[in-house]
Amino acid sequence: MSKQAGEITLPSGFSFDYRHLYGEQMVNSRDIAAISERLAAAHAAVKHMRATGEVRGHLSKDGQPERVLFTQLPYVRPGNLNSPASIARLKEFGQSLQNNVHAIISFGIGGSYLGNKVLFDIGCGEFWNSKGTEERRGYPKLYFSGNNMDPRRTAELIEHITYEARTTACHGTYRVLLLVISKSGSTLDTMSTFMVVYDALKKANPAIEVQVAAVTDPAAGAAETLLHKLAVEQGWPLFSVPDGVGGRFSVFSEVGLVTAVGTGFDIDAFLAGARAMDEACRTDDIWSNPAMLNAALKYLAAARYGRNIEVFMPYGDYLKSVAEWYVQLLAESLGKRTDRSGREVLYGRTPLVAVGTTDMHAQTQQHQDGQRDKVVQFIKIANWQTDPVIPDAFPAAAKLSQMAGLRLSQALDAAREANAEALSQDGRFNATFILPAMNAYHLGELLYLLALSVAYEGELADVDAFDQPGVEAYKRLLGPMLKQLHGK
Structure with missing residues (x-):
């Protein structure tokens, strides 16, 4: 793992670039220092969850103690939720469909x-x-x-x-x-x-x-x-x-x-990526642990600077569903009325989906000139499997000819960098996850980092990141409504 100012890079090449989220006039070293004891406690709680599945105060929707076991899933071992036998059965099932x-x-x-x-x-x-x-x-x-x-x-x-x-x-x-x-x-x-x-x-x-x-x-x-x-x-x-x-x-x-x-998706590589991310996040050094750092910076951005909206903006069409998946993860995990002591806190950032470059022509006006209440999280793909060169199809059209010779990925990333820099210059927080390639392994790294981040942030905010009592509220109303409809 390598560390440089404003970036954590894992051995796989996966990077978390937080230069536009951490520094003077942003979340800073004094903010981190002020919650150092809570960070240590959060890391200890996540470590305990890994080892035992126990999360302080967590109960099932039926009010019974319930273990939290998602951190076990990347590890394919006998007796685990994903075992060698269960993975072999999944692969056999897939092959039976082929x-x-x-x-x-x-x-x-x-x-x-x-x-x-x-x-x-x-x-x-x-x-x-x-x-x-x-x-x-x-x-x-x-x-x-x-x-x-x-x-x-x-x-x-x-x-x-x-x-x-x-x-x-x-x-x-x-x-x-x-x-x-x-x-x-x-x-x-x-x-x-x-x-x-x-x-x-x-x-x-x-x-x-x-x-x-x-x-x-x-x-x-x-x-x-x-x-x-x-x-x-x-x-x-x-x-x-x-x-x-x-x-x-x-x-x-x-x-x-x-x-x-x-x-035929490569589930071995997907779980291997998640496993590598989990292992990278076992350190208590916040500057080497991307999940803990991501959680801390966004928690502080909301708590200290009022950034209560998170715009998740991958640059790539096929990553839009990642943003949609993350909306549920963030909303259900951290959108909580009370803390663990029952005190009303109304916690949680509102998550929004955006896609670059599409929503630079739709949402960026608001991101850039609207209220300073957002953190924008970008995703960059460093190397694309296919990457067409823009041809000089109309040489007589000077503005079109200026685009010629660039790869689409170069233009895409230039747009992302311009967006990030423009936001930063106006005091608008943003950060970037960089995936070396769009494949099963690096997807496993990304999704697992995000999942572990909400576990850390739940501890920092002292809310249960693993229940969803707000969802049960509408279900209690829906059942009787359906019975009335059936009666009619």
């Missing part, structure tokens, strides 16, 4: 959708479903549903799958795997759309072979969920939504990995 299943529809919401969409976007990209079977190496097309109860899109997804079945009918039976992800087995958004699609495809003409796999709470007996019981009765393959892993952290578990193996 050259056998035409399409997967993944049903999930929250972390069961957002994390899976990240892995799909980075591993496959927007045009995966338009590629031929050979280009996809025999892996299925992949669609997402269950993340909303939108009648039009659900109906159009069914129409699209039945159209695909008709166009391939001369080549044999069209096979669809419905992958339904719900810990409780009664998630309204997920289960309602799953049942609509399941029923429609079972009745489709021409015939479609519908297969189902379920990802749910592994408990059997009295604690068995509706989905677990249904899967056992129907003989569907079962995978686990593990206890001790909230949905927003579940991308490293079977919840995310089971979708990923269906497209």
Whole structure:
């Protein structure tokens, strides 16, 4: 690991550049010194969580003590949530779909959708479903549903799958795997759309072979969920939504990995990246620990300087889903009414999604000239797998000709640097995560850093980063409303 003023760089090349967030007129050494005891306590708490799963004051939604186990997920060991046997079973499942299943529809919401969409976007990209079977190496097309109860899109997804079945009918039976992800087995958004699609495809003409796999709470007996019981009765393959892993952290578990193996995503490299980040963040030296430093700087930016909004702005289209995943992570983990003593604190930054360069033409006006209440977090890809050169297609047009000869990545990064510098010159805080490449390993590093950062910040703010009582409030109202509708 190398350290220089304003930057931490890991052996992999992953960097956290905080030059526009730390210094005079920004979060500074005096601010860090003022919370040195709390930083030490936060690091000790995270260390204890790693070792035991215990988080001070944390209870499940049922009010029972609950361990927090997401830090175990990068380590593939016998007895762990991800074991050699479970990883081997996931890979076998993925291989069973190769050259056998035409399409997967993944049903999930929250972390069961957002994390899976990240892995799909980075591993496959927007045009995966338009590629031929050979280009996809025999892996299925992949669609997402269950993340909303939108009648039009659900109906159009069914129409699209039945159209695909008709166009391939001369080549044999069209096979669809419905992958339904719900810990409780009664998630309204997920289960309602799953049942609509399941029923429609079972009745489709021409015939479609519908297969189902379920990802749910592994408990059997009295604690068995509706989905677990249904899967056992129907003989569907079962995978686990593990206890001790909230949905927003579940991308490293079977919840995310089971979708990923269906497209050939490198889950070994993904977990290895997360593991390397966890190991880098075991030090109590804040200037060598990117997760603790990221948490401390943003906590202080809010507490001392009123920066209560975090704009997460990756430079790259396929990273937009990372920003959307992070919105849930930050909002559910740190948006808390009370601290651990029950005192009302109304804590947490409001997270916003932006994409560079797209939103430089939409949001940057507000970032630059609006209230100084934001931290902007950029993501840079250092090396792109493909990187076209801008041609001199119209030499007579001087302004266009000036662009010629640059690679698209050079123009993209120049725009990011200009944005960062303009914000900084006007006292507007920002920082950059730099990924050496857009691949499974560095994605694992990034997502794990962000997950561990909220654990650290929860300790600094003295809030429970692992519950979500605000979500339960609307659920208590929704149940009776649905019963009234059913009665009518």
